Amino acid sequence: MGRILALDYGIKRTGIAVTDPLQIIASGLNTVETHNLLAFLVRYVKEEKVKTIVxxxxxxxxxxxxxxEAFIQVFLKGLKVALPTVNIVRQDERFTSKMANRTLIEGGTKKKKRMNKALVDEISATLILQAYLNRIQ
Known part of the structure; x- marks a missing residue:
């Protein structure tokens, strides 16, 4: 079947989430510096079967x-060239950062850890991925 990746693209860093191979569970994968994102994705797709990037x-x-959005459009052009066989789709991400922060608060995460923007980006990517999974099912 192949995994689905989701990206919460940011100018400095990008949160990444991924499904299991059966596309049932969305989990945070990593946060990478955006200037390293394309290389990270190319490596990951070589190692794992990825069907779609959201x-x-x-x-x-x-x-x-x-x-x-202007920065994302430039990135998307490079992504399509680097990974031409992977389906690329978009998913509305409004409120994902607020929802990620709320998740951390409700989960009892200490304030110092909640200040970790990389963690918030990874959770945001997971929320984007879950929204996409809900949409296609």
Missing amino acids: VGEPRQMDGSPSES
């Missing part, structure tokens, strides 16, 4: 694209 689509409250 890239978060940041939008304003009125539905218009956010400012970071």
